[in-house]
Amino acid sequence: MRIATWNVNSIKAHLEQVSQWVKAEKPDVLCLQEIKCEDQAFPAPVFEELGYNCAVHGQKTYNGVAILSRFSIENVVRGLDGDANDDHARFLAATIPDGKKAVRVACLYLPNGNPAPGPKFDYKLGWMERLRVWALKEMQNEEPMVLAGDFNVIPSAIDAKNPKAWEKDALFLPETRAAFDRLQYIGLTDAFRSLHPGAPGHYSFWDYQAGAWPKNNGIRIDHLLLSPQAADFLQSARIHRDQRGNEKPSDHVPVEITLA
DNA sequence: ATGACATATGAGATATGA
Secondary structure, eight states: OEEEEEEOSOTTTTHHHHHHHHHHHOOSEEEEEOOOSOGGGSOHHHHHTTTOEEEEEOOSSSOOEEEEESSOOEEEEESOSSOTTOOOOOEEEEEEEOSSOEEEEEEEEOOOOOSSSSHHHHHHHHHHHHHHHHHHHHHTTOSOEEEEEEOOOOOSGGGBSSGGGGTTSTTTOHHHHHHHHHHHHTTOEEHHHHHSTTOOOOOSEEOSSTTTTTTTOEEOOEEEEEOHHHHTTEEEEEEOGGGGGSSSOOSBOOEEEEEO
């Protein structure tokens, strides 16, 4: 099963690029973040035409996540438990059976958290702990599980071209990285990093500003974290950096893994 | 230092992003 994640920075604004990529790459599952539209405005027919089922947890203007799948989408969960006041559409989970195995897939758009310190940073850290609690509970099933999405976390210095520039940023602060570590300590594996240990220069986001892309001034913040049962199937991980060079691109590119 | 750039809303300027 090939599973990809992509923060598309508005599905309406980048529908042509996303649909072209799906047509070319044909992932089995694609997790989308920042669709920035409500459920009924999601262009599901475009993807259904390409052979996909769609589950959408949308929101007007901000956030919004969706899962596309060539297989059926079952046991859908919309939103993350643990905070009744949280009305951001940032979390969507579903079980995807491919005929041989079933993979629990969580599509997530973790809060940015800037400026830090402040209420937005507190929200980010709280959200990360809620995600840890959710994932820990799911781990008890001892089944393949993938947490895929825009984590808004730079795990280590090698995941940024200029780590110094991010030292006071919510994406790279010690508290953020510690929360990401705690999430991994329940037994999750960073798919890309596990296959490319110590390799610098692999990024999934480049800012639109200040010529970040031509300077390759990027960061790796889009991740797929695997339960042990999913990690056992891990064959490859790939960042589709070429997508950032398209005309009018998203500022993120797809990250894809193969489980076989 | 602030803004640079991009998107949505809504029709100008502001909020958000990372």
